[in-house]
Amino acid sequence: MSEVLLIQGAAIEGAERADIVIEDGRIAEVGTGLSRAGARAIDADGLVALPGLVDLHTHLREPGYEASETITTGTRAAAAGGFTAVFAMPNTHPVADTAGVVEQEAALGEAAGYATVQPIGAVTVGQKGEALAEIGAMAHSRARVRVFSDDGFCVWDPLLMRRALEYVKSFGGVVAQHAQDPRLTEGAQMNEGAVSAELGLVGWPAVAEESIIARDVLLAEHVGSRLHVCHLSTAGSVDIVRWAKKRGIDVTAEVTPHHLLLTDENARGYDAVYKVNPPLRREEDVRAVREGLADGTIDIVATDHAPHPAEAKCTEWAAAAHGMVGLESALRVVHDTMVADGPFDFADVARVLSAAPARIGGLAGHGTPIAAGQPAELTLYDPAPRAPFTRDDLRGRSTNSPYVGRELPGSVRWTIHRGYATLADGEVVDLAGGAG
Incomplete structure (x- = not known):
């Protein structure tokens, strides 16, 4: 080596x-x-030549869900996609809500050797939204956690969200929010609109995302803390973040490759490979998030790499798991949507897939210029x-890619x-x- x-x-x-x-x-x-x-x-x-890619939002599934992915297989997939660092979401078993679990994850990444694995700590104990997790202990552990998220669970309680923002402010951390009002999305299966009505699937309204982002940017302004919006997906969300940035609020946002390319029209065949959280949106939303990424309203692209075993996806739509793998395909999708006949050059790609995610996540040694x-x-x-794109391009444990x-x-x-x-x-x- x-x-x-x-x-x-x-x-x-x-x-x-x-x-x-x-x-x-x-x-x-x-x-x-x-x-x-x-x-x-x-x-x-x-x-x-690009600075090694950095993914602020992945699911490596270990510990607890190794049938879907392990830290070794997930970082092999990362290497295949050009990533040298990945941030691992806390929805493991046990949940990454203590110093012990995040240190275990970081150590497994070191042992695998394919990429730097930076754990993300849970905001609340067990991601249950009832009490703050050991945020300080994780921040000062050997894993040096700086990003905290309840991932697939929105920190819905506004008082708890305020307290989390206050806590991470003390050491320069950031809360990464999964913006989804749980009451507005009960039983939701796909984006609410004409396609959901035609397919007879319960709709997932854009306002469920937008209302949480609006609340949280105001909380971040009130506290004077940092907020990161995970997988932003609607035109309205872009408008809110753009407004917040003009106001001087310390907010950053990410978009996934699939929300740059795919739409709710892909769900017409009821193929659950297209079932994802947040759902694939309208063509108008795709145009809006591309514009938001181009003008800097959206700071980064993050994959939300979410591996699942075949049986979790090869089933009827309502019973299928949310999520898709994305590490191996991300750079190619960004090239397709933002560079080929688009507004980006490869310096912009380096910014949104390397420098900016490393900066947001406080990850030293990554996202740096290619210089002596x-x-x-x-x-x-x-x-x-x-x-x-083929199954042979997939190097992780799961194959639930929408790009095959x-x-x-x-x-x-x-x-x-x-x-x-x-x-x-x-x-x-x-x-x-x-x-x-």
């Missing part, structure tokens, strides 16, 4: 071509015509090919974490020896 790497002719964030020398886990030199005796040469002609002296966390991406069979641009060729390759020429490296 300590070998010297010489990356030759990469386009740095899609711009000027340069060579990159990596040794001792850091970028030693960036320039043209570089050489190093004994270095492993990587021909990066035609490849874009910086940690060697890199992704080499080939933007040229366009091919169907869909044509997408690009290909992640190399992922370099701490100076060593975790993905080499498109193949996930077996860190015990060899590629596989």
Whole structure:
């Protein structure tokens, strides 16, 4: 793992071509015509070099739900998608609401070696919304937790949400809210609209998301604390966050790849691979979140990678689990929706998929510029090919991807974490020896 790497002719964030020398886990030199005796040469002609991708919202399922994913299999999927760091949501068993659980998760990530695993701590005990969890203990543990979320459960009680915002303010943390009013979404199955009415499925109104975001940005302003909005999905939510930012409220927001691309029309076949929380919205919402990402209202793209065993998805819609995997496909979807004939260049991709999520999550050593002296966390991406996404592209334990069979641009060729390759020429490296 300590070998010297010489990356030759990469386009740095899609711009000027340069060579990159990596040794001792850091970028030693960036320039043209570089050489190093004994270095492993990587021909990066035609490849874009990006800072290693950072995902602020994943579900790695361990401990407790290893049939869906483990930290090792999840971080292998991350490496395949170009990610060098992932934040793990707390909906494990036991819930990550104590220092002991988050330290266990971080240690498992270290042992796997494919990516930095940064645990997210629960806001409330057991994610039950009744009492604050051990926020201070998790923040000051070896895992150094800075992001707190009840994930699939909205912190619905406004007083509890206020107290959480006050608590994390003391050490520079952030509360990441799953914005979903539980009363407005009882029995909800998909986005409320014409398609839900035609399909006879209980609708999930946009106001259930928007009302919580509106309340929480005002609470964040009142407390003077940081709020992060998870998987924003509606045009109205974009408007509220845009208003809050103009007002000077310290709020950030994320959008998922699937909310940039897919709509509620995909549910017409009752294929539960498209069942997700929040639900796929209207075409108008897709346009709005793309515009919000382009103008900076939405800060980052986060996958909400949610693996499930086949039996949890291959069933009738109402009984199926919410969620889809997304680590292996995220960069290609962002390329498709925001770069190809869109407003983004690859410097923007580096911002929303690396620098900004690392900054929001307080994760040192990631999201840094590709420059001498910086940690060697890199992704080499080939933007040229366009091919169907297949099951062979999935490297985790679950296969519930909505993109199987869909044509997408690009290909992640190399992922370099701490100076060593975790993905080499498109193949996930077996860190015990060899590629596989």
